[in-house]
Amino acid sequence: MTFTEIAHDSNVSTYRNAYRATWAAAFACYFGLIAIGYPLAGVGTFVVGVAVAVSLRQTYGGPLFDERDREIHRTAADWTVAVFGWAAAVTFPTLVVLEALGRYEWSAWTTTIAGAVFAFYGLYALLLVSVRLRQ
């Protein structure tokens, strides 16, 4: 690797790391401040963090993220949907059977999670149809 490449990489890496760290800090402050009883400060810090992250991306001269990064995100998203789907496909029917056998009592939080999973895959199905129609 040449000196130019090292300098180039170092600059890109600095911006990429700063961008990721800003997002991480924004989320940490958001949840942390809300958890300790400062919800407005949490939201305010989060908004500032997002603004800083977006400005970092805008101020960098070249492509900070490119098609390979998008592909990596897509693959990770595919795996997330698959893992989440398989986990739900095993968990909820099992809970239904256990409840029918009297070995499990369906609770409010389980219903909330089931609703969230249903909404998640409902949105996924809608987006699938939408994307398919466009292509």
Next chain:
Amino acid sequence: MKNDLPDLREERSLSQADLADAVGVTRQTINAIERGRYDPSLELALKLGEFFDRPVEKIFRLDEE
């Protein structure tokens, strides 16, 4: 896919960073393509073909060829 990007770059004395800047991606992406770890999109492959003034199939080829 295999490709001739390292040779083409060398012929023109270009670094990976130079090529990355020319086609609008990061150096890491050029490096990943050269090492066969990432297959470029059709758009990027066409940009590379245009940059090197070669048809895409003269730069990239399937592994079994």
